[in-house]
Amino acid sequence: MSVHSVKLVTIGENLLASNDQAAAHNRDRLSEARVLALNLMASPGAGKTSLIVGLLGALQGRAQIGVIEGDIAGSIDTEKVVAAGAYDAVQINTGGNCHLEANMVERALIDLDLASLDILVVENVGNLVCPTHWALGEHLKLCLVSTAEGDDKPIKYPEIFAISDVIVLNKMDLIELVDFDRDFFYESVRALNPKAPIFEVSCRTGEGLAAWAEWLLSRREELLCVSPS
Amino acid sequence: MHELSVMAYLLESVEERAQKIGATKVTAINLVIGERTSIVDDSLLYYFDMLTPGTVAEGAQLAVRRTTMRFHCVGCDADYHPSGFDFKCPHCHTVGAVTSDGSELLIESLEIET
Numbered sequence: 001m002s003v004h005s006v007k008l009v010t011i012g013e014n015l016l017a018s019n020d021q022a023a024a025h026n027r028d029r030l031s032e033a034r035v036l037a038l039n040l041m042a043s044p045g046a047g048k049t050s051l052i053v054g055l056l057g058a059l060q061g062r063a064q065i066g067v068i069e070g071d072i073a074g075s076i077d078t079e080k081v082v083a084a085g086a087y088d089a090v091q092i093n094t095g096g097n098c099h100l101e102a103n104m105v106e107r108a109l110i111d112l113d114l115a116s117l118d119i120l121v122v123e124n125v126g127n128l129v130c131p132t133h134w135a136l137g138e139h140l141k142l143c144l145v146s147t148a149e150g151d152d153k154p155i156k157y158p159e160i161f162a163i164s165d166v167i168v169l170n171k172m173d174l175i176e177l178v179d180f181d182r183d184f185f186y187e188s189v190r191a192l193n194p195k196a197p198i199f200e201v202s203c204r205t206g207e208g209l210a211a212w213a214e215w216l217l218s219r220r221e222e223l224l225c226v227s228p229s
Numbered sequence: 230m231h232e233l234s235v236m237a238y239l240l241e242s243v244e245e246r247a248q249k250i251g252a253t254k255v256t257a258i259n260l261v262i263g264e265r266t267s268i269v270d271d272s273l274l275y276y277f278d279m280l281t282p283g284t285v286a287e288g289a290q291l292a293v294r295r296t297t298m299r300f301h302c303v304g305c306d307a308d309y310h311p312s313g314f315d316f317k318c319p320h321c322h323t324v325g326a327v328t329s330d331g332s333e334l335l336i337e338s339l340e341i342e343t
Contacts, residue, residue: 130231191316
């Protein structure tokens with residue numbers, strides 16, 4: 001008869017540690033190439049692709065921008081950002097997965113000419129829950145939310161607001177039409193995240209996009225120690 | 230929604246650990262999962278049963294210790310769980326600041342046979 005020894009082994013490690021390691025590796029590659037990487041997270045229809053198109057317009061001639069488009073299916077967004085002036089764009093189709101993971105971004109980085117880029121925007125799959133756990137190798141996490149979605153998003157999806165480095169509130173041109181309580185929204189966001197700057201924009205009218213784009217450039221200078229262009 | 234991916238990472242990590250520490254079998258996996266992760270236990274168990282056959286964790290017990298999201302009220306010097314309607318302190322109705330409680334996503338320990 002064989003004798004088994006049973007024992008309890010303490011681990012105390014993040015369940016997604018292997019993804020975190022892959023993300024750290026991606027971030028090192030991007031930092032070395034002086035490419036500021038942004039993880040753009042939002043619900044479907046908040047205006048993720050429109051925000052990228054707005055950024056391309058605002059920084060035209062001042063920064064080379066690459067895009068990784070994460071979608072369950074299709075490549076319509078990649079075509080849009082290339083038409084709007086993205087230096088390079090790569091599509092990742094997750095085939096049903098509700099978020100991007102670091103190893104998917106690692107494969108996409110192979111197809112990008114990092115030496116020519118200043119900023120890489122990774123557009124995550126439209127979802128306010130799942131992307132929060134998977135670091136991709138970004139320097140900044142951006143939570144995009146729109147007035148049309150309602151002022152209660154921070155109450156319902158607290159984590160994405162808590163972990164983001166910057167919050168962009170889109171569709172400001174609709175605010176009067178959709179009963180969005182601005183004070184309640186700010187109060188809830190500040191309870192979760194006292195520091196992240198909040199930019200109010202309208203990708204349709206262009207309002208606020210320049211201020212956000214300038215902020216992003218200044219963060220690149222600080223985080224990657226590059227001089228202003 | 231994301232429980233399938235979480236389970237796949239968990240089992241990969243458990244396999245790796247088991248090999249490293251010379252375990253022939255994993256009999257229990259103890260997790261700590263916070264409310265802020267929005268991970269649903271039933272969904273996790275569903276994928277656990279689906280993915281464990283043929284692995285070192287086949288037949289193991291999956292135990293999940295849950296933690297809740299807490300806010301801190303400076304005025305009351307107390308932590309509280311929000312109502313679900315807003316983030317106000319239930320006593321003084323001012324808005325507190327979120328703490329790190331409830332954001333855990335940890336493998337706490339493994340019970341193994343060697």
